[in-house]
Amino acid sequence: MNIIVCVKRVPDSESRITIAGDSVDTQGVKFVLNPYDEFAVEEALKLKEAAGDGSVTVLTLGGDDAKETLRTALAMGADQAVLLKGEPSVDGLGTAEKLADAIRDRDHDLVLFGKQAIDDDNLQVPAMVAELLDVPCATVVVELKVDGGQVTAKREVEGGHEIYTFATPAVIAAQKGLNDPRYASLKGIMQAKKKPLEEIDVGDAESKLEIITMTPPPERSAGEIVGEGSDAVPELVRKLREQAKAI
Amino acid sequence: MSVLVFAEQRGGELRKAALEAVTAGRQLADAMGGDLAAIVIGPPGIAAAADALSRHGADAVLVAADDAFASYAPEAFTGVLKSVIDGRSPKVVLFTASALGKDLAPRVAAQVKAGLASDATQIFMEEGRLVALRPAYGGKVIQKVGFMGEPAIASLRPRSYAATEAPRDAQVEELTPDLDPAAQRTRVEVEAGVQKERPDVAEAEAIVAGGRGLGGPEAWQMLEELADALGPNTGLGASRAVVDAGWRPHSEQVGQTGKVVSPPLYFAIGISGAIQHLAGMRTAGCIVAVNKDPEAPIFKVADYGIVGDVAEVVPRLTEEIRKLRSGG
Secondary structure, three states, rough: OOOOEEOOOEEEEOOOOOOOOEEEEEEOOOEEEOOHHHHHHHHHHHHHHHOOOOEEEEEEEEEOOHHHHHHHHHHHHHOOOEEOOOOOOOOHHHHHHHHHHHHHOOOOOOOEEOOOOOOOOOHHHHHHHHHOOOOOOOEEEEEEEEOOOEEHHHOOOOOOOEEEEEEEOOEEEEOOOOOOOOOOOOOHHHOOOOOOOOEEOOOOOOEEEEEEEEEOOOOEEEEEEEEEEEEHHHHHHHHHHOOOOOO | OOEEEEOOOOOOOEHHHHHHHHHHHHHHHHHOOOOOEEEEEEEEOOHHHHHHHHHHOOOOOEEOHHHHOOOOOOOHHHHHHHHHHEEEEEEEEEEEEHHHHHHHHHHHHHEEEEEEEEEEEEEEEEEEEEEEEEEEEEEEEEEEEEEOOEEEEEEEEEOOOOOOOOOOOOOEEOOOOOOOHHOOOOOEEEEOOOOOOOOOOOOOEEEEEHHHHOOHHHHHHHHHHHHHHHHEEEEEOHHHHHHHHHOHHHHEEEEEOOOOOOOEEEEOOOOOHHHHHHHHHHHEEEEEEOOOOOOHHHOOOOOOEEEHHHEEEEEEEEHHHHHHHHOO
């Protein structure tokens, strides 16, 4: 089974984000493989292992620093990597077009994504790539089975699940809970350095949205400590009722 | 047509967020000096939803009713919307940022080559230009984005607008979608599970969220009781640590790699307040924190805090709220 996994380099979720002009100040920020993409890489490796043949290719659109992210996925066990050199778009469509163009030319049964990148939180690119490739797609997937070209994907919805079935080739976007991503072993990290990493200049993706401003969310000032222990509860309930009018 | 709103239904009933989106659409149509149409796609009989849509400000209601639309059918829904957008050229199309809307909006945007602002909390005209506010980085920043080209598409985060009546005498138009069977490649089955009695955290009026400070999954019994005392629209939330430990399902996780929420009332019980958690709940109306550590970062964003043992404070809180409720 041949699988393409699309990944993104993002600031770690523990980072404090500061704003410089209309973008994020990346100084001192630790960048990681997007956490949801780890589930996608893991799932691809498991599917390939179960199939006993095929390859896992990791693909990203970004700058030179995205190579580090690709190496992380290679260290987990992916076979090869492709860096599409160019800037992602503000909205998802431009990025999806660049990725779809690259995927179209490559042999694949499945294209996996994380359900969203935790930087722009667009949650758009996987479904858009599927539409552009004209293949079926399931997003926010928590369980996946692939058997003889038939895909069964369980996706999370409010208060329950939907089960999608369709044929490959297809696009799947992974939600947390799909699996437990493996850690890269030392051997994996060493091997990753020798695995093929292809670079292609594709130019910047076209944006249909423009960021006008970026601002921090409204500050919340600390309120009051009502008291200590359960004796403080009646006073808290009174304040919630009378002051905050919240209950 | 100036503004088109996709009015989401589930099981033949309009969702609350659908009326919120219609309200946002009405305000936008007024600001643009244009008209508002709502489209509802659902099972036979769904035309009955037109009343509520009209009452909330739709000038026209488009109805696509078919057995095939009883549950979400991604390709079919995308096809219906694409043909309506291609045929009637709305300037703006609004979706709800629900599980369905987050899947459908990007498909439609890709089909009609439109810019999509996901999870917007506001959309409005500013100096003659359509702009939207949306949180990014898990709520750590707010982006103001401008649209380039038409149509502009946005999905609206539930609870960002209060559904408001603005009665119109809407014309109802039944659509007869011409669905290509070959394009319907996905078979969707809605999992017959237990009926969940609590709302999803993204839609709840109040959230009782627990963290590692609760000690173990058995402590959720206590949170369930507090949630019950608060009322039927109370959801249960969890910190990432608790979800990673397997105590609670990921669907309850609040924070950057979970859900970003803004209910009127949020209880953080035994949650210390990691950056990624605070980003996900800091826009809640009123935040109450209970934690044994007076230095916990959660107290820096909480409106009210109690320092103490959750096992003592929470049952007392439940009892006092029950008392208040029964006393009127």
